Amino acid sequence: MTIVDVQFSSAHCEWAELRDACLAADAGPFGALWVYDHLSGRTLAGGYTNLECFSLLGALAELTKRIELGTMVANVWNRQVGTLVTAAASAAIMSGRQFHLGIGAGTSPRSKFAHEQLVVAAQLADSLDERHRRVEEVLELSQRMWSRDRDESFAGFPLPSPTPTRIVGVNSVSLSEIAGRLADGINVPWHQPWRDECLAAASAEAARRQRPFVRTVWTYFDEALIDPEHPERARMTDARIDRLILAELGRPPSAAQLTGP
Numbered sequence: 001m002t003i004v005d006v007q008f009s010s011a012h013c014e015w016a017e018l019r020d021a022c023l024a025a026d027a028g029p030f031g032a033l034w035v036y037d038h039l040s041g042r043t044l045a046g047g048y049t050n051l052e053c054f055s056l057l058g059a060l061a062e063l064t065k066r067i068e069l070g071t072m073v074a075n076v077w078n079r080q081v082g083t084l085v086t087a088a089a090s091a092a093i094m095s096g097r098q099f100h101l102g103i104g105a106g107t108s109p110r111s112k113f114a115h116e117q118l119v120v121a122a123q124l125a126d127s128l129d130e131r132h133r134r135v136e137e138v139l140e141l142s143q144r145m146w147s148r149d150r151d152e153s154f155a156g157f158p159l160p161s162p163t164p165t166r167i168v169g170v171n172s173v174s175l176s177e178i179a180g181r182l183a184d185g186i187n188v189p190w191h192q193p194w195r196d197e198c199l200a201a202a203s204a205e206a207a208r209r210q211r212p213f214v215r216t217v218w219t220y221f222d223e224a225l226i227d228p229e230h231p232e233r234a235r236m237t238d239a240r241i242d243r244l245i246l247a248e249l250g251r252p253p254s255a256a257q258l259t260g261p
Contacts (some may be wrong), residue, residue, distance in 0.1 A: 002236045004226055006258070007034035007072060007218070007247040010056060011046025014047065017088045018051075021252030022060055025067060029226060032068035032100060035243055037075050039116040053078075056086040056193040058132070061095035069098030070246060072187060073169035077117060077124055086144045086167040092160035099118065102140055102187055104210040105131040105175060131200060132175055135168060142166055155181060162175045173201045180205025185214030187245070190236070218245035221253060226260030 006025050010018050025033050035057060041050035057069055072183065074084060084103075091100035107113045108122040117124050126129045145154050146163050168179035169187040173194070179186040180202035187196045199215055206213035217236065224230055236244055243259060 001228060002233060002241050004029065005032040005034060005070075005243055005245045006030045006221070007036070008252045009036055009044050009249055010051040011036075011038065011041030011044040011048055012061060012249070012251050013048060018252060019063060021258070022064060022257070024255040024258045026064040027066075029245065029260060030067060031099075031257075032070050032245075033064065033228070034070045034092040034100070034102070034247075035060070035072055037073065037078060039078065039120065039122075041064040043113060054091055055167060057091040058094055061091060066097075068096050068098045068100065070102055070165075070167075072078055072100075072102040072104065072167075072247075073104030074140050075102055075106050077122060077131075078216075081134070081137050081141055084138060085145055086158060088142070089158035089160045090163055092162075092164045093158055096189050098162055099160065099229035100167055101164045101165040102169055103135060105135050113176045132178060135175065136178060139166055139168075139178075143182075165214060170198050170202070173197055175202040175255060176222040177205050180207075180212050184212070185194070185216055185242075189216060190219040190241075190244070191215040196239070197253045210234065214239060216226070216241045216245065218247050219243050221246040221248040223253065223257045259260065 008018060008021055022033060038044060038050050041048050052072060055261055088101040101158035109126055114124060116145055144150060145157055146160060165185055166183045167185040167187050168175060168183045170179060171174045176186060176198040186202040188198045203213060225232060254255055
């Protein structure tokens with residue numbers, strides 16, 4: 001059966017409200033709690049200051065007790081590749097639970113979503129191929145750094161156990177193929193028409209490796225979808241979806257909403 005997760009935005013509330021929602025999720029039926037990775041709340045059209053992704057995860061690692069934690073998605077251009085991999089390993093160790101590193105290829109410098117990077121003079125890539133290559137670099141480095149028999153050159157770097165799940169958030173078949181070839185899973189918007197094509201491309205690549213591969217999707221928060229008997233949940237089960245992330249892009253749901261119908 002599909003595991004149901006939840007995702008909140010720190011750009012739409014004060015820390016105290018976000019904290020209470022995370023505690024309610026921890027006590028609720030959810031498998032994992034995911035956070036966004038943005039430098040400014042403006043990017044998510046929020047009216048509050050956005051909290052930095054891995055700083056927030058460090059707080060949640062201490063605040064919550066049961067729920068797994070993850071990023072959906074960590075922008076591979078917001079940090080140097082080694083810093084991103086080390087930050088994810090650190091959050092995983094602090095939580096003491098399964099951690100999910102969802103990563104994304106970032107945006108074109110011409111996109112409206114690039115504002116937060118341009119303001120702080122962050123590195124961006126105009127080429128889609130270059131952005132995809134950056135995703136590959138993160139996946140390749142994390143594979144080497146988190147290996148049980150890693151090279152001695154990584155001595156002293158955080159080594160999380162269990163090993164975090166590496167999931168690529170995709171918007172194209174080409175990136176889906178990279179996810180299937182190098183990552184542990186994929187995330188696709190459930191409501192997009194190209195969803196099945198991306199899932200199929202990633203699964204085909206993953207099958208060649210003969211390793212477990214996690215098929216995840218996200219859609220907008222609807223407390224009705226917590227119910228496993230919901231017709232849309234049945235369709236997800238038929239599509240072999242392992243995890244459903246209910247993403248709230250506004251203020252966090254109330255504690256009552258987080259318990260489901």
